[in-house]
Amino acid sequence: MAYNFLHTFQPQSIAFSVGSLAVHWYGICIVLGIVSGLSVALRVAEKYNIKKDDIYDVVFYVILGSLIGARIYAVLLFLPFYLKNPSEIIQVWHGGLAIHGAIIGGALTLLWYVRKKKKFFWQLADIFAPALALGQAVGRWGNYFNQELYGKPSDAPWAIPIELHNRVSGFEEVTYFHPTFLYESLMNFGVFLLLLLLHKYATGANHKPGITNRESQTGKSKKLSAGSIAFLYLILYSVVRIIMEQFRIDETPEVFGIRLPVFVSLLIILASVSYLFARRRNIENSR
Numbered sequence: 001m002a003y004n005f006l007h008t009f010q011p012q013s014i015a016f017s018v019g020s021l022a023v024h025w026y027g028i029c030i031v032l033g034i035v036s037g038l039s040v041a042l043r044v045a046e047k048y049n050i051k052k053d054d055i056y057d058v059v060f061y062v063i064l065g066s067l068i069g070a071r072i073y074a075v076l077l078f079l080p081f082y083l084k085n086p087s088e089i090i091q092v093w094h095g096g097l098a099i100h101g102a103i104i105g106g107a108l109t110l111l112w113y114v115r116k117k118k119k120f121f122w123q124l125a126d127i128f129a130p131a132l133a134l135g136q137a138v139g140r141w142g143n144y145f146n147q148e149l150y151g152k153p154s155d156a157p158w159a160i161p162i163e164l165h166n167r168v169s170g171f172e173e174v175t176y177f178h179p180t181f182l183y184e185s186l187m188n189f190g191v192f193l194l195l196l197l198l199h200k201y202a203t204g205a206n207h208k209p210g211i212t213n214r215e216s217q218t219g220k221s222k223k224l225s226a227g228s229i230a231f232l233y234l235i236l237y238s239v240v241r242i243i244m245e246q247f248r249i250d251e252t253p254e255v256f257g258i259r260l261p262v263f264v265s266l267l268i269i270l271a272s273v274s275y276l277f278a279r280r281r282n283i284e285n286s287r
Contacts, residue, residue: 010161011145025145030097033139034063037131040192044127044199058113058124062106069105070097077253077260099136099241100264103234106132122227129233130195136237137188143181151178151247158182168249180247187240191233198229225279231272238265238272 015025038059045055074096075082075089082089088096110128114121143149147166159176167174201224245262255263 010163011147013146015145026142027092029142029145030139033135033137036138037128037135040134040196041127041131044130044196047199048123048127050123050127054119055127058110058117058119059128061113062109062128065109065112066102066106067092067097069108070099070102073098073101073104099237100261103132120226122230125230126199126226126228129230130192130199133188133192133195133233133237137185137192140181140185140188144179149180149248149250151180151183152249154178168251171249177249178247180244183247184240184244187243188237191236191240194236195229195233198224198232227279228276231276234268234272238268241265 011025013024013026014022015028016023038055041059042052042055045052071089071092077098106128107125110124111121113119114124144160147162150160150162153171153174154176156178158179160179161175162177164172171177242262242265245259245265248259253260
């Protein structure tokens with residue numbers, strides 16, 4: 001097999017220990033993802049004259065809501081297992097965070113925040129969209145160190161070795177697998193770059209602070225309407241997830257014979273595209 005930089009060392013789930021406290025690479029990757037995403041959100045917020053303190057204020061609640069949503073969603077996916085092993089519920093370093101749950105939890109938290117603070121939901125959603133994509137790109141490396149959520153067996157030069165005790169049942173005799181964490185990380189980084197670029201074209205009346213929902217939807221600006229970047233993130237990430245599910249072999253619930261993440265992603269794409277078309281039609285009718 002050709003040289004693969006991922007072969008240079010065998011990943012370990014624990015980065016280091018301080019006394020009896022073990023610091024896991026999964027947690028480090030999640031924290032790095034949050035920090036990198038926050039730095040992007042702060043830079044993008046400057047474009048809309050939003051104070052850093054306002055971003056720090058909202059991001060605390062959004063991160064908390066996202067983590068709680070991600071964990072609840074992951075637990076519900078495999079509820080029988082967690083009912084039998086309740087101590088596992090709090091052990092998030094085992095990789096039990098689901099991005100669809102994070103999106104739902106983060107969106108609901110943001111909705112609660114803007115109603116409480118009387119801010120504009122879509123403006124903040126657009127700002128956090130590229131930040132979320134970058135955070136996912138970084139955070140996905142936690143799966144590598146946990147040796148989880150890898151893909152089908154592969155003899156590609158970039159395939160990664162998985163230790164026997166981490167292999168999915170039925171694949172005990174296989175050593176090398178597709179590094180789906182790497183594929184998704186790279187694609188999410190591409191989504192991040194695209195969304196960041198779109199923010200250059202998202203200026204105009206419909207993104208100014210204090211604008212009302214009605215004004216944002218009926219404004220005659222030729223720039224992107226507020227919320228477009230957030231919906232584009234939902235569509236693009238859903239496409240990424242559907243592609244990734246074609247590689248993955250980990251156990252997951254199915255709906256009508258379709259892996260649940262694929263089913264949910266298809267629903268998100270359908271809902272997002274329908275909403276964008278409906279809003280566009282309303283804008284055109286109002287002119």
